[in-house]
Amino acid sequence: MTPGNTSIPQRVISKGDKCSNYDTHLKLPSQIGTDYGFKRKIVWFNALGFVALHLAALYGYYLCLHARFFTVVWMLALVLVSGLGVTIGAHRMYSHKAFKGAWPLRLALIMLHTLAGQNCMYIWVRDHRQHHKYSDTDADPHNANRGFFFSHIGWLMCKKHPAVISKGKTIDLSDLEADSLVMFQKTFYKSLYAIFAMALPIAAPIYFWNETYLNSLFISYFARYIMVLHFTWLVNSAAHLYGTRPYDETLKPVECYLIKWISAGEGWHNYHHAFPWDYRAAEFGSHYSLTTFVINILAAVGLAYDLKVAPYTMVQHRTLRAGDGTHHIFGKEAQITHGDIPYTQTPDVDEGYFGDLKDNSNRSLTIKG
Ligand SMILES: [Zn+2]
């Protein structure tokens, strides 16, 4: 038998077959990594489209100085509710299944997510599940190892990396395919976008308080739309780059204090990537996250249920084992100040894994010695 004549099929990479070099079939996320030499192909239609959208949004912010007061309030209200449609609906409920929603809540969240205009729920969730599964590798749609601009907006201005395409096909979306509301939005997305993201937001100020068409178009649509996009994108960019890693320093995402405010509580991103199924997306509860605060209210009135929380012992063990030492209780500075932290409990992944609602934010800490 000659050396090349084995029973294992050999991949032949021809010169023109560029995708073959990035075939990630059967590769683990850690094996994919980031190829910094990869040349991106710019999609000029998207790039110029985003430039035009930003110029229109800037004009909208300028028009706020001359518009009716209620139009500006209307824009900010739309930013808030459409943002919550993304954080509560697309992110925590649909992408991570961190809680379940009754159908009136799911309907409302689908409408608010359409208002946000960040593609249909099906695509949003696919990209986000892929982002978690292959975080900060070439198979992550917005790989933060490629820098702030790429992970913020650049990824939407160029052709997808072949690894994103090949791994994107492996993401399980069977739960969304079984959800008739999600599939209805997917099928009729363009029409629904025209109604919920454009027609209704623009028409309301004109109809109810006699705003001009021009002001309403640029403020209620362009300015509002771009503002929510940037708030969302900052979680992909800044919250992967600027902050601490108290829960797991092997993960690139960070605890980013600035982003926690402007993204309604999505800035605790090191925690979120360590425990993505925790509905709070943070170690602590509603005091630190508007999104968690609203989910708690929805749970109190029965619209949200089966909320998942990471057990305290699990968080404790992960932090002590893998954190960067900046944790406020288990970090190095806290231990220098207070002495060794008792570390006698063992993680019990069953306790509270699916649906423990106890709020850990008031827990007490016993310091040894
Ligand atoms: Zn992330």
Ligand SMILES: [Zn+2]
């Ligand atoms: Zn997530």
